Amino acid sequence: MLQGKRILVGVSGSIAAYKSALLVRLLVKAGAEVQVIMTEGAKAFITPLTLATLSKRPALSAFVSNPATGEWTNHVELGLWADALVVAPASARTLARCAHALCDDLLSAVYLSAKCPVFFAPAMDLDMYRHPATRDNLNRLQSFGNQLIDAEFGELASGLVGEGRLAEPETIVQTLVRHFAKNSVVAGKRVLITAGPTQEPIDPVRYISNHSTGKMGLAIANAFAQAGADVTLVCGPTHLPTPDASIHRVDVRSAQQMYEATAEAFPKADLLILNAAVADYTPLHPAEKKIKKKEAQFTIELGKTVDIAATLGSQKRPGQLLMGFALETDNEAQNALDKLERKNLDWIVLNSLRDAGAGFGHDTNKITVMDRGGAVQVFDLKTKDEVAADLLALVVEKWGNEVKV
Structure with missing residues (x-):
């Protein structure tokens, strides 16, 4: 179901960003074309080189890719290119950016330009995940037609145990597979x-x-x-x-x-x-x-x-x-x-x-x-x-x- 599909993977600043490497690898193995878009905060947790190597494409993060020549990253073109955008991990800050159209980084600009289905996979500590502001942002994003890949229950980076863990990469891939399967000749057989x-x-x-x-x-x-x-x-x-x-x-x-x-x-x-x-x-x-x-x-x-x-x-x-x-x-x-x-x-x-x-x-x-x-x-x-x-x-x-x- 993912063969030849064009998938944008948004990676935001979260300790769970290490899982994005496996997510990219699984998507590529399934035959998808993958383009990674990183926030600046994500670079503190995983290097662009790692994700570029796995995706076989440069990991993008800046509006202007070459200041010397003025070469820029066309966020509108990226939004039109993709068959799906999945933000994993989606930090509280990135959720807020997208929910309120702040558009102050490349990922949120691509999100606002996207014509394809969008999936958010949150990752944060349990109290942040439960906070009314976060819940409001998640509800708001879903009201726009975006899909939520729920955070999972388990031990968190803080040492606490509860909801907030990023869904496993296999779960995220399975969600995308099911999405694309809806219109296949196999659906409902x-x-x-x-x-x-x-x-x-x-x-x-x-x-x-x-x-x-x-x-x-x-x-x-x-x-x-x-x-x-x-x-x-x-x-x-x-x-x-x-x-x-x-x-x-x-x-x-x-x-x-x-x-x-x-x-x-x-x-x-x-x-x-x-x-x-x-x-x-x-x-x-x-x-x-x-x-x-x-x-x-x-x-x-x-x-x-x-x-x-x-x-x-x-x-x-x-x-x-x-x-x-x-x-x-x-x-x-x-x-x-x-x-x-x-x-x-x-x-x-x-x-x-x-x-x-x-x-x-x-x-x-x-x-x-x-x-x-x-x-x-x-x-x-x-x-x-x-x-x-x-x-x-x-x-x-x-x-x-x-x-x-």
């Missing part, structure tokens, strides 16, 4: 995702499972949630937390439970992504009590589990899209294509255990994506967040083409 392993009980203390951690599925759920989708995540046993508060998570254990939860949500889904590593077989007669170690050999009778992809693929209505995953060890491409056809999928995402860094347990993955039209896309080894972004881009392209038609 209902996306159903399965993730993690299943556990098939042998007795009350043992089960059959696999090495899936759920990392890939949760990364995909996070990517679609941040793009504005209404995400339901049906998740097998994993220690990983839900990455985005907007995700509706349904925790399950067995293959049967995963099927039932997925089938219930499927009729309303625009897209189903089947990333979970679902057991193909389950014990037919789980013991009610712990099985004691007695026999030299022990046999467990297994039965097939429901094939979630094939079952729901056969029920797919016009307009629904299905994406499946195939983890293979041999004859990878043919096995994946067979699965694509048999299960009526629109895409199949192939992993091979023969690729270093791919498969279960890694923070990286290497995928090949095949679609029903015969297209094959081979991706390099990437982090699972980057892989999720690539899959999101494929779906966005598909939905975007449908909108054009």
Whole structure:
């Protein structure tokens, strides 16, 4: 959502200015073009060189950039250039400047010239943050249509504990992502995702499972949630937390439970992504009590589990899209294509255990994506967040083409 977006980052005089370095880095990493504007007070806490290096642009602070030649910084042009202005940290003084149009520094002049959405992320001590004058300025700025990224609760530079901490850079980036997602083709789409392993009980203390951690599925759920989708995540046993508060998570254990939860949500889904590593077989007669170690050999009778992809693929209505995953060890491409056809999928995402860094347990993955039209896309080894972004881009392209038609 931030790829190619032009973001102005205003940095004012606050001890929290050190966090602006990470904010700039995250925005640049997300593909945004970043221009930093600093107040004079900000320079006491972080150097222009640091922010210029991270943003790959000079950090601006003066109206006249070169007194010898009279070269000036065009605040009007900056205000027109940006897709968003985020002031982080926004000190009490900067909030007052902008709220009352004092326009006595470059940042406040750019704010008054901005035609784009503006976000203020306050940072100050708790009593300053609570003061009626500060609250009045915040309310005033919001009444102009600006958006507030609330300060967080925690230990402050004064040693006191309370509200006033600058929102974490990740939170600020997520706020910007959500803003730009509102007008994307993903916004409001209902996306159903399965993730993690299943556990098939042998007795009350043992089960059959696999090495899936759920990392890939949760990364995909996070990517679609941040793009504005209404995400339901049906998740097998994993220690990983839900990455985005907007995700509706349904925790399950067995293959049967995963099927039932997925089938219930499927009729309303625009897209189903089947990333979970679902057991193909389950014990037919789980013991009610712990099985004691007695026999030299022990046999467990297994039965097939429901094939979630094939079952729901056969029920797919016009307009629904299905994406499946195939983890293979041999004859990878043919096995994946067979699965694509048999299960009526629109895409199949192939992993091979023969690729270093791919498969279960890694923070990286290497995928090949095949679609029903015969297209094959081979991706390099990437982090699972980057892989999720690539899959999101494929779906966005598909939905975007449908909108054009």
